[in-house]
Amino acid sequence: MTTALALEEDTPPRRRAAWRRHPTVAIGLIILAAVCVMAIVAPWLATLDPTALSPAKRLRPPSPEFWFGTDMMGRDVWSRTVYGARVSVITGLSVAALATTIGLVLGLLAGFDRTVDAVLMRIMDGLMAIPAILLAIALMALTRASLGNVIIAIVIAEVPRVVRLARGIVLTLRDATFVEAATASGTGFFGVLFRHILPNAVAPLVVQSTYIAASAMITEAILSFIGAGVPSSTPSWGNMMAEGRTVFQVAPQLVLFPGLCLSATVLAINMLGDGLRDMLDPRLARRVK
Amino acid sequence: MLGYVLRRLVATIPVIIVVAVVVFSLTRLTPGDPAAVIAGENATTEQIALIRNRLGLDQPLLVQFGRWSWNIAHGDLGVSIFTNTPVAGLIAQRIGPTLSLAIVTVIFGLSLGIPAGVLAAVFARRLPDRVVMVLAVAGFSIPIFVLAYLLILGFAISWPILPVQGYTPMAQGFLSWLGKLILPSLALALVYAALIARTTRAALLDVLAEDYIRTAKAKGLLPREIVWLHALKAASVPIATVVGIGIALLVGGAVVIETVFAIPGLGRLTVDAIARRDFPVIQGVILLFSGVYVLINLVIDLSYTWLDPRVRFA
Numbered sequence: 001m002t003t004a005l006a007l008e009e010d011t012p013p014r015r016r017a018a019w020r021r022h023p024t025v026a027i028g029l030i031i032l033a034a035v036c037v038m039a040i041v042a043p044w045l046a047t048l049d050p051t052a053l054s055p056a057k058r059l060r061p062p063s064p065e066f067w068f069g070t071d072m073m074g075r076d077v078w079s080r081t082v083y084g085a086r087v088s089v090i091t092g093l094s095v096a097a098l099a100t101t102i103g104l105v106l107g108l109l110a111g112f113d114r115t116v117d118a119v120l121m122r123i124m125d126g127l128m129a130i131p132a133i134l135l136a137i138a139l140m141a142l143t144r145a146s147l148g149n150v151i152i153a154i155v156i157a158e159v160p161r162v163v164r165l166a167r168g169i170v171l172t173l174r175d176a177t178f179v180e181a182a183t184a185s186g187t188g189f190f191g192v193l194f195r196h197i198l199p200n201a202v203a204p205l206v207v208q209s210t211y212i213a214a215s216a217m218i219t220e221a222i223l224s225f226i227g228a229g230v231p232s233s234t235p236s237w238g239n240m241m242a243e244g245r246t247v248f249q250v251a252p253q254l255v256l257f258p259g260l261c262l263s264a265t266v267l268a269i270n271m272l273g274d275g276l277r278d279m280l281d282p283r284l285a286r287r288v289k
Numbered sequence: 290m291l292g293y294v295l296r297r298l299v300a301t302i303p304v305i306i307v308v309a310v311v312v313f314s315l316t317r318l319t320p321g322d323p324a325a326v327i328a329g330e331n332a333t334t335e336q337i338a339l340i341r342n343r344l345g346l347d348q349p350l351l352v353q354f355g356r357w358s359w360n361i362a363h364g365d366l367g368v369s370i371f372t373n374t375p376v377a378g379l380i381a382q383r384i385g386p387t388l389s390l391a392i393v394t395v396i397f398g399l400s401l402g403i404p405a406g407v408l409a410a411v412f413a414r415r416l417p418d419r420v421v422m423v424l425a426v427a428g429f430s431i432p433i434f435v436l437a438y439l440l441i442l443g444f445a446i447s448w449p450i451l452p453v454q455g456y457t458p459m460a461q462g463f464l465s466w467l468g469k470l471i472l473p474s475l476a477l478a479l480v481y482a483a484l485i486a487r488t489t490r491a492a493l494l495d496v497l498a499e500d501y502i503r504t505a506k507a508k509g510l511l512p513r514e515i516v517w518l519h520a521l522k523a524a525s526v527p528i529a530t531v532v533g534i535g536i537a538l539l540v541g542g543a544v545v546i547e548t549v550f551a552i553p554g555l556g557r558l559t560v561d562a563i564a565r566r567d568f569p570v571i572q573g574v575i576l577l578f579s580g581v582y583v584l585i586n587l588v589i590d591l592s593y594t595w596l597d598p599r600v601r602f603a
Contacts, residue, residue, distance in 0.1 A: 122303040122304070122307055123307055125303070125304045125307065126303070126304050126305075126306070126307020126308045126310070126311060127307070127311060129304050129305075129307075129308050129579050129582055129583050130308060130311060130312070130575060130578075130579045130582075131537040131538075131540040131541050131578055131579070131582065132537065132541065133540070133541030133544060134540060134541065134544070134559075134574070134575050134578055134579075135311075135575070137544070137559065137563060137571070138312075138315050138571055138572070138575055139315070140563075141562075141563045141566060141568065141571055142315060142316065142323060142326055142327075142568070143326075214429075214430070218432045221432055221434075222432070222433075222434070222541070222544070222545050225434055225545065225548070226544065226545065226548055226560045226563065227560070227563060227564055228563045241434065241435075241438075245438075245549070248438060248441070249446060252438070252442055252446070255435075255438045256435075256438065256439075256442070259432070259434070259435035259438060259439075260435070262432055262435065263430055263431040263432060263435050266429075266430040266431075266432065267426065267427065267430035267431070269430075270426055270429055270430045271426065274426065
């Protein structure tokens with residue numbers, strides 16, 4: 001009881017100290033949470049229907065009526081920007097979750113089986129030789145434009161990096177003394193896997209998944225920007241920038257507002273990833289800081 | 290050393306084979322009829338059949354792959370569905386602007402990234418380090434096309450000192466060639482420089498903690514001699530590696546930057562090919578870019594023997 005009380009009293013100051021030591025994690029989390037909330041409550045934050053056309057009000061500058069102005073078809077840019085967060089957030093989170101899960105399973109297979117390793121890693125090396133954006137572009141060129149297909153295309157392009165990381169972790173841990181000791185003391189394969197390998201693989205994979213989420217959001221925006229992403233009827237930051245680029249000289253806000261939202265979101269995720277890396281790997285943090 | 294070179298060359302072969310299989314499979318293993326997808330929604334049955342026949346999609350898969358690989362090995366990348374001209378010819382017409390963009394970008398990226406990384410390592414945990422690292426994270430996070438538009442807004446609209454659109458071949462004047470490449474290369478180079486700066490800083494910090502650096506200091510060598518003549522060479526292997534890896538970033542970025550700045554290069558060719566569903570062109574460009582990426586990384590792997598004697602004698 002005393003120990004439990006002591007721990008309870010000890011935890012909040014420790015937590016505050018951790019946030020002070022790693023402010024980038026806190027800043028990244030706050031910005032990311034704000035973008036996620038914006039995506040969830042978009043129908044309430046939007047002042048107008050993001051797809052409602054109003055040609056008479058086209059290319060209006062920012063004003064109290066239209067906070068971010070209007071686009072070439074008179075649509076409200078603020079409402080479209082708010083809804084655009086949904087596409088980026090869904091893409092980032094889905095790609096990070098799917099690529100990390102698939103990559104972890106394949107990495108574990110490669111790490112534990114030499115035959116699988118030999119074949120799988122050659123395939124991954126080949127996939128990694130194709131620039132991720134080009135692979136995603138090629139996959140999108142052959143499929144119907146939809147958010148689901150964009151996510152699948154980016155997952156395929158991102159998985160090889162996770163496989164390589166997960167395989168490396170397994171190979172290192174498999175020969176670690178504590179794993180050898182666990183095996184020698186009679187722990188079975190799944191015991192070693194779930195009790196020793198996976199818990200130690202979580203930290204680097206979480207850090208990697210943040211970078212994947214950031215990269216996925218940029219790739220999605222690039223695909224939409226060049227006309228190979230989500231359908232143009234769906235408001236996404238990439239689509240908005242693509243539509244706004246023809247009138248950039250007279251209405252730069254059409255490109256800049258969605259662009260700055262995308263940049264802030266990606267920056268928040270990268271800050272979170274860097275902070276988590278330093279937090280979860282103090283040896284690396286000491287060495288590089 | 291010969292053993293290392295041979296091992297690296299042999300290791301490249303399966304990578305090239307997998308790239309070829311993946312690029313070939315893109316059209317063949319896609320759900321549905323690839324000929325119908327390429328032909329578009331309003332295509333007639335005859336047009337779909339023509340595309341199927343032209344791409345050889347009506348033959349057994351292994352025969353298709355054999356014929357396709359044979360053609361690729363002989364430099365035949367197929368024929369564009371839209372222009373009905375050889376893909377290799379289209380690529381040859383467009384490679385100049387992309388190559389120019391890549392060269393200027395790499396020069397900018399190295400000239401900004403390495404000094405910034407050195408500065409951050411030498412002043413580790415002090416203000417210059419913090420500034421460089423904040424800029425590096427920002428460089429990573431601001432998407433290339435957003436950066437491009439910010440540069441256009443700054444240097445072509447608000448303060449019009451640089452041209453913003455198109456490409457002038459070097460034959461028409463070095464300055465006008467360079468002038469039109471400054472903004473696109475800078476937009477592309479900043480992310481590349483951020484990657485190089487972070488790696489340079491980390492690699493240099495490792496080397497600066499080594500015993501021989503302490504010995505060099507004790508012998509009275511100037512700090513700049515220690516950093517630029519001794520430490521940087523020892524830290525060059527990870528820097529060279531990241532320069533090679535960054536080529537993939539440049540390739541992806543070129544597609545976007547050429548669209549923003551209306552540069553008639555391979556990136557623009559790819560975007561036009563997507564709009565027209567001209568798949569032989571898309572395949573050709575992917576094969577070329579992947580081949581260049583593999584080749585550059587092979588050259589960098591081989592350069593380790595020169596950069597790090599331990600690799601030579603391993």
